[in-house]
Amino acid sequence: MELRVRALETVLAEKGYIDPAALDALIDTYQTRIGPRNGARVVARAWVDAQFRDWLRRDATAAIASLGYSGRQGEHMVAVENTPGQHHMVVCTLCSCYPWPVLGLPPTWYKSAPYRSRAVRDPRGVLADFGVTLPADTEIRVWDSTAEVRYLVIPMRPAGTEGLDEDALAALVTRDSMIGTGVPLSPPARAR
C-alpha cells in the first residue's frame, strides 16, 4: 500500500491537482487540532451552563460553533442527552459518518463491521464489549446517521463532581461516552 499511495500522490501533484503542502496541513489538523477534546469541552460547558445546554437542545450546530467547532462532517449537529431512563448510542450502519469537528477521526471499531452491524440490533451486547452495563430498565436509543445530520451524545454528569471546574469536568469526558459506547470517568478521589 505504501508504494501505491506514494505513486498516486506523485501523479496527483505532477498534474497539479493537489498541493502537497495542503496534505501536510490536513494531516496536522486531524492529528493535533480536531479531536474528542473539542467535544469534551462542549459536554463540560453543557454540564455547568444551563443556558448553553438549552442552546444545544434548540440549535446544537450554532451552540457548538460558538466554542469554535464547525464545518466538515459537523455541518448539521444534534446533541442528545442521556438520562437515567434513556441512553443514546450513535452509529453509521452504511459507512462511517461521525461528527468530526467535535470528535475528530472515528476510531477503527466505529468503522468496522462488528459495530455497524450490531449497534442497531444488540446495543447492550456492544456495550458489554466496552465493559459497560446499564440498568435493565434504561431504554437504549440508537441513532443511525444515515444522512448529513451528525449526533453528539451528552453523557450524564458523574456524581461527586460538584466541586470541579469546567476543565476538570472536560477531562472526565471520554470519546466513547460521546458516542454512547461508554460513560464518563469518575472524578479523582480527592474531589469526592
Add this chain to the structure above:
Amino acid sequence: MSWARRTTYTSHADLGGKTGYGRVVPEPEGEWFHADWEPGVLALTLAMGATGSWNIDMSRAARETLPRYARLSYYEIWFEALVKLLAERQLVRGDELAAGHALHPPRPIARTLAAADVPAVLAKGSPTERPATAPARYAVGQTVCMYAGIVPHHTRLPGYVRGKRGVVARVHGAHVFADAHASGRGEQPHWLYTVVFDGRELWGGARPAGLKVSVDAWEPYLSAV
C-alpha cells in the same frame, strides 16, 4: 442509460442488523492511524474531494460498490474508491499509477486546495440544507412506513428498516437528496426526517423491549400509514 432500467447495483456497506461479525474491539483515544500510509490516504481523499470533481455521495457510492469491500480495511476502501473516481473521470489512468508519474496531460479541475485555505475550507464544510420548495408532507408524531423495495442505485435507506413502520421524531428541513446526488442527477432537495422504530418492529418480538432505533430518511423513502 436510464436508472430505472439499471437493475444491478450492489452495496456491500449496508451492514445494519447483520449477524456473525463478532465482537467490537475497543481502542484508546488518540490512535488516529494504524499504518504509515493511512494519513496520506486521508489527506489525498480530502484534497481531491475539495477539487469539486465529485461529491460526497459519489464517494460513498464508489466505496460501497467495491467488490472487495468486505475484505479491505477502511483506508484501503478509501484508497481504492479514490483510484476508481479518478479513473472514471480520466483524471489519472492506470498506466500512470503503475509508473508512479504523470504520463498524460492533466484534465481541467474546478479548483486546487491550497495549504493556506485548509482551515477555512474545513471550518466551512459542505452544508446540505436547502430552501424547501414544498411543505413537509409528514409531521412529528406521525406513523410512516418505509419503502420496501429494491433500490437500483446508491441510497441511504438501510435494508433493516425497509417495509418497517416508524414514527417521525424530528423534521430537519430540506436536504440534498443523496440518491440523486450520487448519480449525477443534481441536488433534488427533499425533506429529511428522523424516523424512530421500536426494536420489536425491527427484530421481532423475541427481543426485549426498551430499544428504539432511528434513521434519517428523505421524504421519498416514506409513505403514510
